[in-house]
Amino acid sequence: MKQLWAPWRLSFIEQVSGDSGCIFCEKPALRQDGKTFILWRGRHAYVLMNIYPYTNGHLLIAPYRHIGAIEDLPETVLLDMLRLLQRSIKAIRKAYAPEGFNIGVNQGKVAGAGIEHHVHLHIVPRWSADTNFMPLLGETRVLPQHLKASYMRLKAAFGSGHSAGRPVSRQARTSRRARQR
Numbered sequence: 001m002k003q004l005w006a007p008w009r010l011s012f013i014e015q016v017s018g019d020s021g022c023i024f025c026e027k028p029a030l031r032q033d034g035k036t037f038i039l040w041r042g043r044h045a046y047v048l049m050n051i052y053p054y055t056n057g058h059l060l061i062a063p064y065r066h067i068g069a070i071e072d073l074p075e076t077v078l079l080d081m082l083r084l085l086q087r088s089i090k091a092i093r094k095a096y097a098p099e100g101f102n103i104g105v106n107q108g109k110v111a112g113a114g115i116e117h118h119v120h121l122h123i124v125p126r127w128s129a130d131t132n133f134m135p136l137l138g139e140t141r142v143l144p145q146h147l148k149a150s151y152m153r154l155k156a157a158f159g160s161g162h163s164a165g166r167p168v169s170r171q172a173r174t175s176r177r178a179r180q181r
Contacts, residue, residue, distance in 0.1 A: 024115060024118040025118065027048065028046055036048065039059070039091070039151070039158050040088075043076075044063055044064060044081070045061055048062070049150065055127075058122065058124050060121065061081050062118060065077065067118070095154050096153075098127055104121070
């Protein structure tokens, strides 16, 4: 098999191989959303880019609480994750106009979870021509856009409307619209 130089993977390998804790717990606590690729913060969960995506626009939704299984999520957290899923799909459609999506949870190591003790959703945009010979023959994925460019594109598609890590309430949006008139 041929090797492909991918220096950005070293930071992930070092994070995982070291005893650094849970990245889904650590990233939101840093409050460096641009650096950690966090796109949106909800009340109980947040949206971030997968830094090793299957396609451009591959997003993750994780709860702030360290919970390992979807059936253990409190209803409020689960509902917030579903709201963020809906918002993420709208943002990805706006940014990339995909033809479809794969949405799922890899729960447990045997199911393919890379981070198995903190449940998270995957949202993978898909296009009819998004596969080529590279994954089959070269065991390599080709992503046409750099992560930082993808982040800026998706961040714009998510828009503004949240502050201090919380979404703006419906009442605040209504009063803002009234002031603008």
